[in-house]
Amino acid sequence: MKFLARRPQKETSEKKKKSMLREWIEAVIFAVVTATLIRTFLFEAFMIPSPSMEKTLLINDYIFVSKLSYGPRIPNTPLALPFTQARMPLFPNMKPYSTAVLWPYKRLPGFGKVQRGDVVVFNLPVGDTVLTSKSGNDVDYYRELHPEKFPSPDIRPIDKRATWIKRCIGLPGDTLEINAGIVYINHLPLDPPEYSQRPYFLFDNECKGLPDSLVTKFEIDSNSFQMRGDSTKFRYYFTQVVARKLRQLGYHIEPVIHSADRDSRIFPRDFEHLYNEDFFGPIIIPKKGLTIALDTSNIILYARAIATYEHNTVDTSSNVIMINAAPASSYTFKMDYYWMMGDNRHFSEDSRFWGFLPEDHVMGKATMIWLSYDKSSIRWRRFFNLIK
Known part of the structure; x- marks a missing residue:
């Protein structure tokens, strides 16, 4: 019996040689997908734009932010162009994302949770807003200052809101107070950061x-x-x-210490709490599972968290507090919250101005400076410094 060997076909008949254009397109797609996964789940680079963290972080410090430190956060807006935030480059009136699909908050396992003293990167709570109108609606902060530039509020999904960086001062469940510029946590003074x-x-x-x-x-x-x-x-x-x-x-x-006079810019922006940058609290920072008694004197401290962040209806128009149309004398929180402050505490718009930071707004931990420069030179001595 004879076996006939199958004649091998020419390789060119099975596979067509890829064109240079196709090779470039595949390389670009691979690079974009890889970079997007790295930015979402591992680490991301940011630039420091303001002096609120000086002298720990300086303007034009470029830093790496670890997403693994607290667990990578799944994007709220999966339908978005890579490497964009709230606006398209060169097309500021065009949004580079779609809200047709919105995923709920979910965080993958990480190395740990936010610790007191961590320098944290987060999305500014409630869009870019830190103020409310007389009717109680969220109002864009910059619109309040420059109504001619911002004719209407821009409330965005959480992962498309402004990116800020501050130091975590208070943890969920802590009692926080500021007296004559000194921060007290659970009635004990907190040492300021070394380079603040x-x-x-x-x-x-x-x-x-x-x-x-x-x-x-x-x-x-x-x-x-x-x-x-x-x-x-x-x-x-x-x-x-x-x-x-x-x-x-x-x-x-x-x-320099401010007098104990009320500052109308300070959270919660009412007339009952005579707070300012150097005199604030005491207040309890909400914690997941913590039940806080509510009354007409403290509901304003927690109304934003209960209504905006935890998606309930709150009515304080009468002497009876109504949550989801039912009388309420207490509330059990569904999320952890944090209190953030800048190291340059008299040059920082932080939790003293906009209140508690919800856990679903936390992006990651600032870990290292990889580039730094000022107006005239490169700051070589800051390269690869760990952020403490």
């Missing part, structure tokens, strides 16, 4: 202030000035380390 700065008054009878040599040596913030009406009094921003060194050099400095 705050305003100080420097008193100099010679009316000269600090010499340029010390300003340069200690990298003192340029936002300083001589007080009007008192030529011997200067206002500077110092870290604790710099303040201690200046005192050792014989300079008379004192921290």
Whole structure:
């Protein structure tokens, strides 16, 4: 019996050689998919745009944010163009995402939970809003300041809201209070971060202030000035380390503390709570499963969380608090909440202005600076510094 060997066909008859264009398209698709998965589930790069975290983080510090630290968050808007946020580049009036499909909040397992002292990147609660109108509706913060530029609020899905960075000061279930600029957690004073700065008054009878040599040596913030009406009094921003060194050099400095007067910008923006940046609370930070007694004096502190973040109806128009059309004297929270503050605490719009941060707004933990520059040079010494 003879077996006839099958003659191999030419490879060109089975496979057609890919064109260069097709190879480029496949490479680009692979790169986009890979980068998107990395940004969603592993880490993402961000740039620091404001001085609210100085001197821990400086303007034009580029940082990596770990998504694995608290568990990657599944996107709310799966139908979105990669590498975009709320607006299309070059087309600001066009949204690069669709709300036809919205996924509920879900977080995959991570290395742990938010800890006190972590520097956290998050989506600003309730769209870009931090204020409410007289009727109780959410109002865009920048619209309140510049109504000519923002004729209507822009309420976005959570993962498309403005991205902010602050330090976690209070954890779920904590009692928080600020007294004369000192933060107390569960009635114990909290040490400020090592490189945080705050305003100080420097008193100099010679009316000269600090010499340029010390300003340069200690990298003192340029936002300083001589007080009007008192030529011997200067206002500077110092870290604790710099303040201690200046005192050792014989300079008379004192921290700037706001008086205990009400600031209408401060959460919850009512007339009963006489809060400001340096005097606030005490308040209890909501925790999942925690039941808090409600009355007419504290409902305003928690109404936003109950209604906006946990999707209930709240009616406080009468002396009886109504939640979902039923009288309520207490509420059990469904999520954990956090209290965020900037390290530059007199130059930071944080939880003191907009309240509690819900867990579903947390994106990840700031871990490392990978690039940094100022107006004139690259800050080489900040490269690959861990964020503490």
